[in-house]
Amino acid sequence: xxxxxxxxxxxxxxxxxxxxxxxxxxxxxxxxxxxxxxxxxxxxxxxxxxxxxxxxxxxxxxxxxxxxxxxxxxxxxxxxxxxxxxxxxxxxxxxxxxxxxxxxxxxxxxxxxxxxxxxxxxxxxxxxxxxxxxxxxxxxxxxxxxxxxxxxxxxxxxxxxxxxxxxxxxxxxxxxxxxxxxxxxxxxxxxxxxxxxxxxxxxxxxxxxxxxxxxxxxxxxxxxxxxxxxxxxxxxxxxxxxxxxxxxxxxxxxxxxxxxxxxxxxxxxxxxxxxxxxxxxxxxxxxxxxxxxxxxxxxxxxxxxxxxx
Numbered sequence: 001x002x003x004x005x006x007x008x009x010x011x012x013x014x015x016x017x018x019x020x021x022x023x024x025x026x027x028x029x030x031x032x033x034x035x036x037x038x039x040x041x042x043x044x045x046x047x048x049x050x051x052x053x054x055x056x057x058x059x060x061x062x063x064x065x066x067x068x069x070x071x072x073x074x075x076x077x078x079x080x081x082x083x084x085x086x087x088x089x090x091x092x093x094x095x096x097x098x099x100x101x102x103x104x105x106x107x108x109x110x111x112x113x114x115x116x117x118x119x120x121x122x123x124x125x126x127x128x129x130x131x132x133x134x135x136x137x138x139x140x141x142x143x144x145x146x147x148x149x150x151x152x153x154x155x156x157x158x159x160x161x162x163x164x165x166x167x168x169x170x171x172x173x174x175x176x177x178x179x180x181x182x183x184x185x186x187x188x189x190x191x192x193x194x195x196x197x198x199x200x201x202x203x204x205x206x207x208x209x210x211x212x213x214x215x216x217x218x219x220x221x222x223x224x225x226x227x228x229x230x231x232x233x234x235x236x237x238x239x240x241x242x243x244x245x246x247x248x249x250x251x252x253x254x255x256x257x258x259x260x261x262x263x264x265x266x267x268x269x270x271x272x273x274x275x276x277x278x279x280x281x282x283x284x285x286x287x288x289x290x291x292x293x294x295x296x297x298x299x300x301x302x303x304x305x306x307x308x309x
Contacts, residue, residue: 030284036277044274060278067265068100070254101282103254104261108240109286111173111257115180115239116232122181124228127190128220132202148184161248175249180239186231193227229294236290258283
């Protein structure tokens with residue numbers, strides 16, 4: 001009996017040591033970027049690395065916020081580029097001038113949040129319909145969605161670009177948001193979670209006179225909330241890090257995201273790694289905040305998905 005308890009305790013200790021080591025290895029790049037943002041140029045470029053800043057400075061952030069400027073916001077008339085003389089959207093309101101890095105960060109937050117909200121709404125409804133509704137072609141439709149998950153984004157890039165251009169959305173944040181909304185993985189994930197909704201509860205709601213919208217909002221959504229939380233994190237991170245789509249769809253400086261902005265700074269300041277680390281540190285803040293906010297739902301969603309698998 002004692003030998004079994006000792007083996008269990010030893011297993012827990014070894015597992016904890018391995019997890020701590022892995023956590024340190026995964027967290028080290030973030031630590032290096034954040035501390036590098038507060039180092040001097042000499043310390044960042046030193047041959048022997050300084051694992052901890054000898055002198056904490058804010059010069060990198062000062063340079064980041066002083067390189068370029070852009071309007072804090074721009075409110076334009078939708079589809080007005082078709083009627084303007086120069087082919088550019090008509091702007092009827094623009095905010096005060098701020099450092100371009102602030103505008104890039106706001107652009108990225110708006111893009112990721114809107115993509116997250118729209119994707120969660122559409123994927124939840126589509127997954128519920130595929131899981132609980134009967135209609136012709138459902139199996140074929142779900143098969144196409146699964147096949148689309150294996151389709152590289154580069155294959156559909158030209159059609160997407162032409163579509164966004166025809167809608168006069170090229171070089172706008174919406175050109176990056178809309179292609180994300182129909183994410184096949186989100187529909188697949190929500191279908192798997194919707195399969196666990198008891199049909200008896202849906203039938204009881206119909207008997208009580210609840211319509212489809214009320215049934216979905218009051219019964220289905222609370223039961224698949226862990227899946228929605230997991231999808232929210234996946235979508236936010238996927239949209240935030242989708243550098244390729246942002247590079248193709250965005251061009252002007254005020255419309256750039258923080259990833260494109262950092263790349264632009266890197267091109268202009270090839271050896272200023274402190275400046276680049278400051279921009280990367282700024283870009284990491286919203287990702288960490290979103291993960292902390294949805295961490296409970298994320299872990300529940302992953303655990304439930306593992307049990308289903």
